[in-house]
Amino acid sequence: MSTQILKLQAEIKSSNGLHITSNWLNYSGVQEYFPEELVITVKAGTSMAEICAVLAKNDQALPFYIEDETQSIGAAYANGAQDLSDSVLGVQIIDGSGELLNFGGQVMKNVAGYDVARMLVGSQGKLAVVTQISFKVMPNYYVGKLKRRAKTTQRSALREEIESRLKTVFDPKGIFN
Amino acid sequence: MNVINELLDKFPKGIVLTGEESTRPFECDGLSVYRQKPLAVVLPETVEQIKQVLKICKVHNTPVVTRGAGTGLAGGAMPLSESIVLGLSKLNQVKSIDAEKQLAVVEPGVRNVAISEAVAHYGLYYAPDPSSQIACSIGGNVAENSGGVHCLKYGLTVHNVEAVKILTIDGEELILSRDDQGLGLLALMNGSEGLLGVIVEITVKLTQMPKLARVVMAGFDKVADCANSVADIIKAGIIPAGLEMMDSFAIEAAEGFAQVGYPLEAQALLLCELDGSESEVQAELEVVLKVLSGASSIKVSNNEKERLDLWKGRKSAFPAVGRLSPDYYCMDGTIPRRHLADMLEKINELSKKYQLRVANVFHAGDGNLHPLILYDANIPGELERTEEFGTEILRLSVDMGGSITGEHGVGVEKLDAMCHQFNAKELEIFHQIKSVFDPQSLLNPGKAIPELHRCAELGAMHVHHGQLPHPELERF
Numbered sequence: 001m002s003t004q005i006l007k008l009q010a011e012i013k014s015s016n017g018l019h020i021t022s023n024w025l026n027y028s029g030v031q032e033y034f035p036e037e038l039v040i041t042v043k044a045g046t047s048m049a050e051i052c053a054v055l056a057k058n059d060q061a062l063p064f065y066i067e068d069e070t071q072s073i074g075a076a077y078a079n080g081a082q083d084l085s086d087s088v089l090g091v092q093i094i095d096g097s098g099e100l101l102n103f104g105g106q107v108m109k110n111v112a113g114y115d116v117a118r119m120l121v122g123s124q125g126k127l128a129v130v131t132q133i134s135f136k137v138m139p140n141y142y143v144g145k146l147k148r149r150a151k152t153t154q155r156s157a158l159r160e161e162i163e164s165r166l167k168t169v170f171d172p173k174g175i176f177n
Numbered sequence: 178m179n180v181i182n183e184l185l186d187k188f189p190k191g192i193v194l195t196g197e198e199s200t201r202p203f204e205c206d207g208l209s210v211y212r213q214k215p216l217a218v219v220l221p222e223t224v225e226q227i228k229q230v231l232k233i234c235k236v237h238n239t240p241v242v243t244r245g246a247g248t249g250l251a252g253g254a255m256p257l258s259e260s261i262v263l264g265l266s267k268l269n270q271v272k273s274i275d276a277e278k279q280l281a282v283v284e285p286g287v288r289n290v291a292i293s294e295a296v297a298h299y300g301l302y303y304a305p306d307p308s309s310q311i312a313c314s315i316g317g318n319v320a321e322n323s324g325g326v327h328c329l330k331y332g333l334t335v336h337n338v339e340a341v342k343i344l345t346i347d348g349e350e351l352i353l354s355r356d357d358q359g360l361g362l363l364a365l366m367n368g369s370e371g372l373l374g375v376i377v378e379i380t381v382k383l384t385q386m387p388k389l390a391r392v393v394m395a396g397f398d399k400v401a402d403c404a405n406s407v408a409d410i411i412k413a414g415i416i417p418a419g420l421e422m423m424d425s426f427a428i429e430a431a432e433g434f435a436q437v438g439y440p441l442e443a444q445a446l447l448l449c450e451l452d453g454s455e456s457e458v459q460a461e462l463e464v465v466l467k468v469l470s471g472a473s474s475i476k477v478s479n480n481e482k483e484r485l486d487l488w489k490g491r492k493s494a495f496p497a498v499g500r501l502s503p504d505y506y507c508m509d510g511t512i513p514r515r516h517l518a519d520m521l522e523k524i525n526e527l528s529k530k531y532q533l534r535v536a537n538v539f540h541a542g543d544g545n546l547h548p549l550i551l552y553d554a555n556i557p558g559e560l561e562r563t564e565e566f567g568t569e570i571l572r573l574s575v576d577m578g579g580s581i582t583g584e585h586g587v588g589v590e591k592l593d594a595m596c597h598q599f600n601a602k603e604l605e606i607f608h609q610i611k612s613v614f615d616p617q618s619l620l621n622p623g624k625a626i627p628e629l630h631r632c633a634e635l636g637a638m639h640v641h642h643g644q645l646p647h648p649e650l651e652r653f
Contacts, residue, residue, distance in 0.1 A: 038411060102603065109583030112587055122360055163360050
């Protein structure tokens, strides 16, 4: 296990008032890439440009709309980049209690347990520190042209309440901004 | 007034079923070894009625097991002794179709194939095609995040749902859409097995029907060669519309049933469907045929009848195996594709160990395995041996970096196996997610996520001397 991760886990475990975001981790690089499996696992701090460059060597691509290649994949995940969720296969996180947890994995189909890996897309770093994400990639040819769509901004009171209670599930001490 | 009387009192005749004869058909889903009669079965006709049912059940602290068409294979819709069954089959209308945006709004009881039929005249269809598609309902598909043979290229249910309207246990409406800002609650609802809310409306994405589809059937002398060809096709940059594999026993069973000309001498069979425009299919076909040059036999469909015939064998593999044995047990593990050949070998070894025959049918493109274990429930102990065999396969799947279920769900069937895939902290998060939506635990309680003490007891049984099972396997 990476010392960076162990260190962060320890800090979160001992902290009550620590406010952190995934950014400070500076944790980047491609962990595993299996072109014939259409799977790549990357550390959350990896820039999308780096991921795209690695994939391009095998004529593959991330099959979602990328707004800014200089952004880290973790940021795109936290911001809920358009259709990114569709390609997510698994995620590794450190929750607000300092536990290292895995949801999903590297396989195409997986319906065991709730789909936390996709649920955390768009969570803005408020629920957990995302350390590593696995994606399904596709040959360039099948990705085609991706267009931008607008997101709705309307949010019901019920939705707000559910989201705030879900935050408490992952971050009971309220240490993530 | 007790819950049954209140339900009977509230609704017109025919909505609440209580008698022994009328509730018996609901005592199980597609996994018929698990049976339980509910207190009552409620078959509402409107969303308003569902809200009333939920309110009454909440007041009486009565669990609600939501049911679509009852074709699930994991006991997800099996009633509980103190529960009612909330059957949504009467909500079966396609409410609207937007051919331009390629969307349809449907009620949860609409059958999967009925969506494609309703939009066929626009040249559109609903892509996910579980084998039960003529019977299974779209509401159940969302609850299970169902797959099918065309997932690799066209995605699972979660990829083909644009929005859902759910009712919370309080009867409140919540609309979740792909374009929402915030947490991925729409994705969370897919595959939640009826534990978080009742899905009452679904907006599905529609896909343009391909101009042409052709199937390549390749027979192999060696199972490993067939398994490796799956990776080779994808390595060559081709994403087939379907990529399925069968072993010799499954070939024999399917051919005996469907008589479509499968090569009986082959040890393994690959079915590879290519679709798109004529030129796209031609280009892909050339690449695939080159990759498959080591096959012992090759056949390419030349027209729609031939294509459907080649699929007929695969699609009837389950009933075909059913003819060979009084009972069969279908597993649903997924593994990284590179372990396919290894997994098949291990299943063969286990088959010898447990003295039970296995027919293997795979969604090979997705690494999703459906080993069918043949058994006879009338022979004492054989079901237990079968379940033990199945559990070993699922544990192997997890140890290879895969999952215990790719598309059938956990239900009641795979609760023990869940303990192998997730640790206590992860399971605790799942339980807490449920209580965010359903604090009284009234929606399909006890399914999908095992209680921690269940895993602790199981762990005490399975971990010997701190040794992991299958230490030779690479872990992820």
